[in-house]
């Protein structure tokens with residue numbers, strides 16, 4: 446085999462370019478994929494309107510083309526056919542949200558009145574969005590009302606929606622009723638910096654879940670017994686599950702190490718800085 | 732007496748060798764690892780220790796529950812920033828002579844976790860003797876890595892390990 450068939454040898458050692466690495470780049474989402482009945486209806490309506498407008502334009506185009514052809518004495522163009530609405534008859538479609546009909550949701554709406562912002566069902570799951578100042582009341586009702594009896598908080602989590610204008614996060618409470626074998630989802634939408642009431646006042650098990658939300662999203666909860674980080678080390682910068690946080694973090698991984706007992710990481714940092722042309726070395730004291 | 736008239740039995744009693752070789756041999760065949768696991772690789776390490784694969788055949792099955800009685804630290808799993816100070820502390824508590832095996836892709840180079848929370852290889856915090864790639868490595872791979880470590884121990888000299896100190900002292 447001749448040398449010409451061999452791949453070209455690189456000039457130097459392979460160097461990973463950290464600055465342009467794909468996991469350093471942040472791409473913020475442009476949509477707000479928040480499930481909800483009202484949003485779904487609005488979306489459907491907009492879609493239907495767009496299709497209707499398209500059809501009207503097609504008709505108008507046809508009319509003008511026909512008039513033109515008649516004036517010139519040519520053959521008339523064929524008339525357009527209205528496209529039939531597309532039908533998806535596979536069973537792989539995700540079920541669309543529907544209006545609240547379940548007795549639990551109706552009961553909640555009756556008890557809370559206009560504090561409920563939205564209630565809907567989707568894929569057999571119940572979701573109730575309440576005003577962000579009334580979440581404690583809603584949780585208390587869910588736990589204590591005889592016809593609801595959701596005695597367990599299965600999970601509590603949050604989602605970041607950077608593209609939304611009137612809120613930044615949704616905090617979601619997944620409740621389970623062991624006695625009635627039912628599940629219910631409560632949701633609040635909060636802006637940046639808003640501190641919701643801690644659910645530990647009603648479900649003590651929310652303690653660690655809320656610490657995790659604080660750690661990952663930077664949402665603080667009022668009246669929480671111990672609002673500290675739970676997964677990241679103390680003194681970590683940033684909240685990793687926010688959308689603007691790059692996957693590799695803000696450089697902690699490369700240089701700094703917070704508890705460097707043997708000085709080894711310090712040496713690595715010096716070496717790295719040396720590669721970048723920075724002299725971090727302190728002159729030795731005599 | 733009979734014993735005096737049997738010079739051959741005297742030869743049977745004696746072996747001549749080097750002190751270093753005996754020490755290396757005894758060290759290589761009784762490496763006690765530390766009971767310690769970090770992630771999914773630890774499950775594979777436990778499987779290696781159990782009856783089917785039986786790590787003990789190599790003199791390496793006595794998992795000690797304290798770093799002060801351990802010679803070998805197998806680092807099986809993902810080294811996170813939160814765990815790193817603890818690993819370093821355990822390593823510092825182990826008495827010399829001590830060895831480390833980085834088991835799995837995570838411990839050798841960060842593995843699939845090219846992200847904010849993972850140290851890209853345990854060699855950033857402790858010195859590693861043997862790297863075993865794989866996600867997770869099979870028990871055979873762990874044994875092979877361990878046998879490589881035994882080779883290393885057998886060929887090491889006491890001066891190697893303490894060269895820095897000796898050179899300093901002169």
Ligand code: SF4
Nearest residue numbers: 771772835836837866
């Ligand atoms: S190398 Fe693979 S199997 Fe081992 S700890 Fe990492 S992810 Fe788990």
